[in-house]
Amino acid sequence: MARQIDLHAHSTASDGTLAPAALMRRAHAAGVDVMALTDHDTLSGLDEAALEARRLDMEFVPGVEVSVTWRAATIHVVGLNIDPRCELLIGGLARLQAFRDWRAEEIGRRLAAAGIDGAFEGARARSNGRLISRTHFARFLVDNGRAPDVRAVFRKFLVNGKPGFVAGQWAGLEDAVGWIRAAGGQAVIAHPARYAMTRTRLKQLLGEFVAVGGEGIEVVSGSHSRDDYLTMAHLARTSGLLASAGSDYHGPEHPWVELGRLPPLPDGCKPIWKDWSITN
Numbered sequence: 001m002a003r004q005i006d007l008h009a010h011s012t013a014s015d016g017t018l019a020p021a022a023l024m025r026r027a028h029a030a031g032v033d034v035m036a037l038t039d040h041d042t043l044s045g046l047d048e049a050a051l052e053a054r055r056l057d058m059e060f061v062p063g064v065e066v067s068v069t070w071r072a073a074t075i076h077v078v079g080l081n082i083d084p085r086c087e088l089l090i091g092g093l094a095r096l097q098a099f100r101d102w103r104a105e106e107i108g109r110r111l112a113a114a115g116i117d118g119a120f121e122g123a124r125a126r127s128n129g130r131l132i133s134r135t136h137f138a139r140f141l142v143d144n145g146r147a148p149d150v151r152a153v154f155r156k157f158l159v160n161g162k163p164g165f166v167a168g169q170w171a172g173l174e175d176a177v178g179w180i181r182a183a184g185g186q187a188v189i190a191h192p193a194r195y196a197m198t199r200t201r202l203k204q205l206l207g208e209f210v211a212v213g214g215e216g217i218e219v220v221s222g223s224h225s226r227d228d229y230l231t232m233a234h235l236a237r238t239s240g241l242l243a244s245a246g247s248d249y250h251g252p253e254h255p256w257v258e259l260g261r262l263p264p265l266p267d268g269c270k271p272i273w274k275d276w277s278i279t280n
Helices: 020-029 046-055 087-113 119-125 134-143 150-158 173-182 199-211 226-239
Strands: 034-037 059-070 073-080 186-189 216-221 242-246
Touching: 020 034, 020 046, 034 046, 046 059, 059 087, 059 173, 073 173, 073 242, 087 119, 087 134, 087 173, 119 134, 134 150, 173 186, 173 199, 186 199, 186 242, 199 226, 216 226, 226 242
Parallel strands: 034 059, 186 216, 216 242
Antiparallel strands: 059 073, 073 186
């Protein structure tokens, strides 16, 4: 029987709603055999998650999801099997955290100018106090009746042209991949079907990604449809990339993305874990 492998998930170390240990317990209960923690631009949850995974006798993959600006677009690159003690990675993420701190305050200022007071304080109260994301602002706005759900908040307040939008100033693609490789990890393009790109532009991204040392692409994702699986599997094969699979789980408040439910990779894919000491 194939093992259930999930290589993309978030905890309260970034914008998830379960603590790292609680995330591992939920994954174990859902039948996940190999679980990664890939919080946004931080490594702070990895020690707690690793300890709990070890207690549960579950294989743990230390990871991170790095925010990247590529040709004015924001994309995400997951790093898998990273060494969280790598100074180059730690330093790079610290620079992203500094921008996140400024951005959170600026979003609060812009929402206040639009007549929504207390947004920064509300977002901070819904975070761990160290990393404040747009999702935390969205949860504040939902709780205060500004929109019915988080997705509606993004459409109404937090995307380009809306009152709370602040453009990202993230890592360069080569830098992000370089940090991950320096930490001994493998770099993977996260949820590629989510990006508003033509097929030609996506192929350009993948070409540049491979050129700077990127190794994988998320073929199976909680953000992807079944048709997306097949499309991304084809792109993986034609671009020479290994295929990854991850739920992008953020918490039980999002029942349409649950742990332990990922389908197998499409035929013909080479899994990112093909040389790891696990079986698939």
